[in-house]
Amino acid sequence: MRSTQSPTYNVGYGKPPKTTQFRKGQSGNPRGRKRSEENLVMVFKRLASRLVKVSINGVTKTMPMAQAVILQNMKAALNQDQIAMGNIFRLMEATGEFLDWTNPELVGKPIFMPEKMSMEEMIAFEGIEVVHRPSSHRTSDP
Template sequence: MSNQDDDRGGYGRPPKRTRFQPGQSGNPKGRPRTPAAELTSNTDADRMFLEEALRPVTIVENNKRRKVPAMRAVYRRTVQSALQGDPRAITAFSKNLGSALNNPELRRVVMDAPEFPSDPNLAAQIYRDFIAGKIR
């Protein structure tokens, strides 16, 4: 094939003079890059998320209404669902427990927790004292 035929182009072959040069972008004025600072700086979104996670919601526990942070209510529901056998809740519970046990202070608290007595009233009192720091 002659050089003239190659320069002419054809179907699916643009002429050589109009092709992109090696190393040249196909869309030089395309979408501008987002600065790295904008990608990691979601302080407004993070702040809004934390405000919602800490927003008090009302739950019913032992026929009594209590206000707790939304985050605590979600964790409670996850634990309840896991105890009822929901596989997704069990997975979420396991992941959260694993990451919590990576913290040496929390691991010590779990390992030092007193045994659970068979009397529920006594167990509740022991755990209340333990959490309050009265039992070491």
């Protein structure tokens, strides 16, 4: 059996024979990745983003289905529908509408400082404890 390899090319780990290597410009995966099946979240997002026409006070408007459902729930809640009221309250709670934004324990401390602070003042404000560790690369003083 005669070899078509050049004598300088060594075949081994990570070096397949030239005859079995991909040709230049040819993909190693010509059919591509398989598409995943649509799961429940993907179906919900696709349907919720579908545009629908809604009549508001005699004017037809186009909006995503999710927005139209919320709008219908709000109208029903205003007409004393208890289920719709519960839906609106659950939605408001999920989006954080009931949080007390003035309570620092719930919303955290401010991100910016309105005035300049020294390092000591900032440490005291944040309640940070500074620990100084001796470095191993420092030389000791004689």
